[in-house]
Amino acid sequence: MxxxxxxxxxxxxxxxxxxxxxxxxxxxxxxxxxxxxxxxxxxxxxxxxxxxxxxxxxxxxxxxxxxxxxxxxxxxxxxxxxxxxxxxxxxxxxxxxxxxxxxxxxxxxxxxxxDLDEARDLADLLCVIDQGETLQTAPPHEVLAAPTGDRIRRALDLD
Structure with missing residues (x-):
């Protein structure tokens, strides 16, 4: 590595x-x-x-x-x-x-x-982790267009 x-x-x-x-x-x-x-x-x-x-x-x-x-x-x-x-x-x-x-x-x-902009621009796949827990894994456009819950929206400051 x-x-x-x-x-x-x-x-x-x-x-x-x-x-x-x-x-x-x-x-x-x-x-x-x-x-x-x-x-x-x-x-x-x-x-x-x-x-x-x-x-x-x-x-x-x-x-x-x-x-x-x-x-x-x-x-x-x-x-x-x-x-x-x-x-x-x-x-x-x-x-x-x-x-x-x-x-x-x-x-x-x-x-x-x-940096969410950096992740969106560079990632093929985005894995959002909050307090050690994986909240959502998907292509960046999917995560941003369809967050899977309130916690991920808060973690990404989408509210």
Whole structure:
């Protein structure tokens, strides 16, 4: 499983390239640098490989975190509030990149978010959870058009 956290969880003493290479222990050492550079390029970070996290914008740090998660060649990718700390413009840009990434990597992505607009825009399937209980699971348009009860309407602030 590849994990991307809200806070990015990058190693501050390592470069972007080093952060991605650090996740490639399963690959032969001779392949790691080239594979990490390729992942960073796919995330739009070519030319920034030698920068440390503090030298990158929030959106760039998030892209490094995604590249690092993908470096493990996961069978599923878990994104935990990955866009919460970003400004609206960067968030929209990364939403588009995530949609393109989904098509390219063909790995299931589990996105945890409290942002209903984000869930509607990015999800194929929306699972609404309130206080640890699953209230409804369906495509986003179905959940929003036909919530299954008052509790889900309140959870989604649809009243």
């Amino acid at each position: 590849g994990l991307v956290f809200q806070s990015y969880a990058l190693f501050p003493h390592m470069t972007a390239l080093g952060n991605v290479v650090a996740a490639m222990g399963h690959r032969p050492r001779a392949e790691r640098q080239a594979a990490a550079r390729d992942l960073l390029a796919r995330m739009g970070l070519a030319g920034l490989e030698d920068r440390r996290p503090a030298q990158l914008s929030g959106g760039q740090q998030q892209r490094v975190a995604v590249a690092r998660a993908l470096a493990r060649e996961p069978r599923v990718l878990l994104l935990d509030e990955p866009f919460a700390a970003l400004d609206r413009r960067t968030r929209r840009s990364l939403h588009a990149e995530l949609r393109a990434l989904r098509a390219a990597i063909r790995v299931p992505i589990l996105l945890v978010t409290h």
